[in-house]
């Protein structure tokens with residue numbers, strides 16, 4: 352159980368918030384959602400479910416390596432609740448009758464790489480092998496490889512990122528997760544500065560910009576445009592852009608999408624390709640549908656235009672709800688890796704356990 356939880360916690364999560372807990376039961380492991388750790392800007396719990404889905408996939412793959420077959424059984428709303436959070440899934444474990452999945456070999460290697468990627472196109476065979484790893488008819492993966500189309504998507508990412516820098520809520524959420532010193536990063540949560548792949552001077556700039564009043568002032572001088580342009584450049588100069596879509600906009604659909612996202616990421620790792628999720632656009636477009644008033648009229652108009660642009664770039668035939676956009680390509684290994692909470696904090700027992708932040712985690716040893 353400990354080994355399986357160790358593997359599950361290596362999964363990616365938005366801003367490295369790790370919104371999960373695990374509880375061993377007879378014949379399985381329960382997966383719980385820790386709402387206290389969910390990002391505030393989430394909508395429909397979509398990003399929490401993507402992260403939990405990735406953790407479930409890691410659990411199942413790690414079980415396979417132990418000669419055990421793991422099968423996910425999802426619970427529906429209202430989820431059973433307790434001090435440990437919301438119980439969303441149980442992975443039932445049984446004797447395996449098949450070979451372990453090769454993707455299980457790449458759990459520790461997979462990571463977010465925010466470096467500049469090579470502009471060289473990724474080989475078509477590699478993209479095909481990655482798409483084959485998805486193995487879920489409810490999900491579709493669309494690759495964007497053309498120079499012009501990549502440039503168009505980069506423009507849409509820039510539009511979304513500008514909004515992220517221009518809204519107080521998003522600004523505070525980002526700064527709440529940034530860990531600018533090694534002391535801050537030692538909690539094992541959040542985004543360490545080294546993983547951002549920005550010049551060292553940005554540490555001081557980011558610290559200066561932490562109060563919203565300063566960021567707002569500098570936005571008038573064009574700061575949000577400059578920052579958004581940096582992410583757009585990275586998108587433009589990548590090997591390919593991927594769009595992951597689900598046909599089911601339900602809790603289970605998003606959890607399954609998280610499993611698919613993780614399989615794609617692990618398959619990219621197997622191909623020695625770097626990957627960075629670009630979560631802003633899918634999250635904002637979903638929020639625009641559910642809660643348009645969350646955006647100023649100017650931002651809502653910009654987002655509608657971005658959604659329209661994405662539909663034009665993407666193949667209409669693929670359909671489905673966009674859950675994740677990401678870039679992949681060849682790159683040097685990442686300069687820094689995000690930490691993880693200690694496994695002992697994530698394994699819930701019935702006696703005296705408590706949900707939420709404890710802030711006493713440690714750096715992931717790998």
Ligand SMILES: Cc1cc2nc3c(=O)[nH]c(=O)nc-3n(C[C@H](O)[C@H](O)[C@H](O)COP(=O)(O)O)c2cc1C
Pocket residue numbers: 361362363364365366367398399401402461462463464465541542627628629630631688689
């Ligand atoms: C749902 C989701 C959304 C994410 N969005 C972004 C994003 O917009 N930009 C980014 O650089 N990383 C994004 N990430 C990557 C996380 O920041 C990363 O997984 C986390 O910091 C842990 O680091 P690791 O992936 O290197 O283990 C996202 C991850 C998930 C699961």
